[in-house]
Amino acid sequence: MAAAMIGLAGFCSLQSASAEPVDIELVLAVDVSLSMSPMELEIQRHGYAAALVHDSVLQAIADGVHGKIAVTYVEWAGVTSQHVIVPWTIIASRADAETVAAQLSAHPPNSARRTSISAGLEFGADLFAESAHQGTKRVIDVSGDGPNNQGAPVTVVRDRLVAQGITINGLPLMTNSGPAWGYEVSNLDQYYTDCVIGGPGAFMIPVNDWSQFPDAVRRKLVLELAGPLSPRWAEEEALFPPIVKAQAEVATDCLAGEKAWRNRYWMYDESR
Numbered sequence: 001m002a003a004a005m006i007g008l009a010g011f012c013s014l015q016s017a018s019a020e021p022v023d024i025e026l027v028l029a030v031d032v033s034l035s036m037s038p039m040e041l042e043i044q045r046h047g048y049a050a051a052l053v054h055d056s057v058l059q060a061i062a063d064g065v066h067g068k069i070a071v072t073y074v075e076w077a078g079v080t081s082q083h084v085i086v087p088w089t090i091i092a093s094r095a096d097a098e099t100v101a102a103q104l105s106a107h108p109p110n111s112a113r114r115t116s117i118s119a120g121l122e123f124g125a126d127l128f129a130e131s132a133h134q135g136t137k138r139v140i141d142v143s144g145d146g147p148n149n150q151g152a153p154v155t156v157v158r159d160r161l162v163a164q165g166i167t168i169n170g171l172p173l174m175t176n177s178g179p180a181w182g183y184e185v186s187n188l189d190q191y192y193t194d195c196v197i198g199g200p201g202a203f204m205i206p207v208n209d210w211s212q213f214p215d216a217v218r219r220k221l222v223l224e225l226a227g228p229l230s231p232r233w234a235e236e237e238a239l240f241p242p243i244v245k246a247q248a249e250v251a252t253d254c255l256a257g258e259k260a261w262r263n264r265y266w267m268y269d270e271s272r
Contacts, residue, residue, distance in 0.1 A: 078114030
């Protein structure tokens with residue numbers, strides 16, 4: 001048994017030593033639940049594609065110690081609905097970014113039932129174990145238009161991931177233009193602040209109209225790459241408020257989504 005443990009430790013050390021160093025390992029986790037219309041799903045894809053090739057994002061990547069990042073793009077909905085659209089890819093140049101953007105535009109997105117932010121976060125955390133890269137920091141960047149209403153409580157998963165050294169940033173979509181299902185929350189930005197984001201330097205940027213989405217994604221990427229102590233962060237915060245950081249005290253009911261679903265659909269079998 002001891003020999004096996006030593007062998008495993010040696011393998012993990014070898015794997016770590018051979019991992020390619022990057023400034024950040026970034027999981028882009030994007031909501032595709034049924035509350036999103038087909039048009040909104042396309043806006044999300046195009047918004048991320050445009051942001052990744054934006055000059056300010058490419059400059060932020062180039063300014064890093066290693067001058068490169070590792071990115072993967074995941075679409076999520078309910079507890080069993082997580083799909084990797086772009087596997088782990090290094091971005092160190094405009095050509096790299098354009099390759100990722102092309103993958104985002106290759107096939108139309110599909111939607112699925114329910115909203116499990118917690119399962120999306122767990123899936124994102126598992127992807128770090130599959131990464132062949134070694135980031136100075138690991139970040140899950142989650143966007144969505146509603147609260148968690150399926151799976152483990154989002155705070156439980158968030159706290160476990162933060163304890164592993166993972167930072168979770170948020171992009172709450174407060175557009176209110178999709179179908180109304182009866183379990184939305186009016187203060188989604190506060191919900192994300194209190195219940196979803198966490199870890200060193202965690203923040204969220206709310207989107208109140210779909211016209212804001214491309215620029216919000218660009219800003220979020222720049223800030224994640226630059227870090228809260230950089231002059232670029234101060235510049236973005238001054239020019240384009242609000243940027244909301246994680247709060248020490250929670251004022252929001254972090255089970256609001258689960259309660260709303262249960263109150264509305266109590267007569268239905270949860271497994272269906």
